[in-house]
Amino acid sequence: MLDRNGFKRKRYSDLIEDMTLKAKELFGEDINVTERSFLGILIRLFAWFLAILWEVAEKVYNSGYMHKAEGIQLDRKGWEFGITRLQEAHAQGTIEIRGAPGFVVEEGTMFETESGILFELIEEVTLDENGVGTGDVVCTEPGAKGNVATNTITIVSNPNENIISVTNPEPVTGGRERETDAEFVERYQQTLSGLGSSTTDSIRSELLKLSGVRAAVVIENNQSVPDEAGRPPKSVSTYILGGDPDEIAQVIFSKKAAGIEAYGTEQVEVFDMAGFPHTIGFSRATEVPISIQLTIQKNDRFPAEGVQQVKTELIKYIGGEDADGTFYVGLNMGETVVFSKLINQVYKVDGVDDVHLVVGVKGQTPGTSNVTMDITEVAQITHEDIEVQVT
Template sequence: MLDKNGFKRKRYSDLVEDMTLKVKELFGEDTNLSERSFLGILIRLFAWFLATIWEVAEKVYNSGYMHKAEGIQLDRKAWEFGITRLQEQHAQGMVEIRGSPGYVVEEGTLFETEKGVLFELIEDVALDDNGVGTGSIVCTDPGTKGNVAANTVKIVSNPNENITSVTNPEPITGGRERETDAEFLERYQQTLSGLGSSSTDSIRAELLKLNGVRAAVVIENTKSTPDEAGRPPKSISTYVLGGDPNKIAQVIFKKKAAGIEAYGTEQIEVLDMGGYPHTIGFSWVTEVPIAIQATIYKNDSFPADGVQQIKTQFIKYIGGEDADGTFYTGLNAGETVTVFKLIKQLDKIEGIDDVELLVGIKGQTLGTENIPMDITQVAQISHTDIEVQVV
């Protein structure tokens, strides 16, 4: 039913109860409505189909609200605010190829890792006089499986006498799964302020819409003199983690107020609608690597993959790369790594009686204190820097 308190769906048991009362009202209290009687079977049959209709009605009602909508309804509701779901992406990177001098490695050549992750060369690569060339590759399958570490793409799928070796000097990144409803809703809530313009919140919100941007913070100096950090007067300083530099500069130029300097260590030239160039500055956020040592006291309900679940929960909170190559956004720039909140993440895992936690910056002494971050820093952690001992 729908009233001032909203929509309340009638379930199968509610419908059976209502129909039972109505039948007894019409035919008498002594009417046989057992599960094997004719009327009892008929009531339950109709109640089953009506329960399905009530379920559809509830979904239609919920589709009008962002926090209740799901699937394509969530997509369409978010589209009204200019926000679209992030689709799955193919990981991309560079490879260094060695072989016969002057040989041209053709576009479409396949390389792979020892685990069988395939990558395709997307351009012709001519080997120089030393027999060395570099080219761009893309994973043949979308998703996080294509995010692989440096020096792991070493196999030429179809052996060629003119190619002696191949490797990727840098990690292959950019692969992601299709954004889930929960992730999409969280990003929508973060970007609501982006509907405005010329404010620090709107710039940050718009940056978070960009693929690959995992954290962003915008600081403004409204004074007529440089601030304590050396930022020029009447300027904004944008600090970003991840993303394409040119797209970041475009967003800052589009959202910042006229006459305000966009200050930063990275300088990108952006053209306005009239074709006139403008220099837009921003800075990359400094990543602070975090390390964790956890001692877990378990009971019989502790899951077989409990250690990996623990690592994943820590990474989701702080931000960083999981063992399967998934990148989690985690904390924003300037946010403190809180030991209490780390421990709270373990509430989502069964079978844990107690936990002892040591946290710190990687390479330094670990302890039980919170780890504060400067506004230009963001905490990040890798699954390789989490040590879990189960007792």
């Protein structure tokens, strides 16, 4: 029913009860409405179909609310506020090719990792007099699968005598899965807080709309002197995790107040509507490497690949690269690595009876306390930094 308190769906059991009471009102209290009687079967048959209609009515009602809508209905609610769901994206990066001097590596040449993740060269590359050339590649499959670590693209898919070796000197990034309903709603809530311009919230919310941006923090110094971190007076400092530099700079320029300096370690030139150049600064988030050591007491249900499953669960929570090259987003900037949540992640793997775990910043003495991050830092971990002993 729908009243001032909202919509409340009648369930299958509610419909049977209502229809049973109505049958007794019409035919008498002694009418047989048991589940094996003709009338009882008929009541349950109608109740089953009516329950489906009530469910549809509930979904129609919920589709009008951002926090309850699902799927395409959620997308359409987002459109009302100029927010669209982030679609799956292909990872992109740069490779270094070595071979015969002057050889032209054609656009579309395929390269891959040892685990079989394919990348396509998106531009023609001519090797210089030293037999070295660089070019951009894109993963042939969308999603986080294409986010691979440094020096993992090492195979020429179709070997060529003029190509000696290939590698990627930097990680390949930018690949992501299609944004889930929960992620879309969370970004919508963050964006709503920043409608308008010339505020830190408006800059951050607009940056979060960009593809590839995992997190953003905007800090302003409205004093007439530098702050304790060295940020200049009357400035905004933006710290970004992921994203394209040119797109980031353009958003900051369009949202910041006139006369306020956009300060940061990276400098990008953008142009206003009149064609005049402006230098926009922002900084990348500091990635803090985490290490974990744990001892697991297992039982007979612990799978053969259980150690790797444990590592994967921990990486999913913190964020970083797994053994197969998959990159997980994990924690955002400024979020603490919570010790008790690490324990919970380990227990997600079947067959774990007991866990002893220590955690800390890589290179420092680990312990059993939470690992806190500064607002401009983000925790990251790899499978190599997780030591597991099983007893």
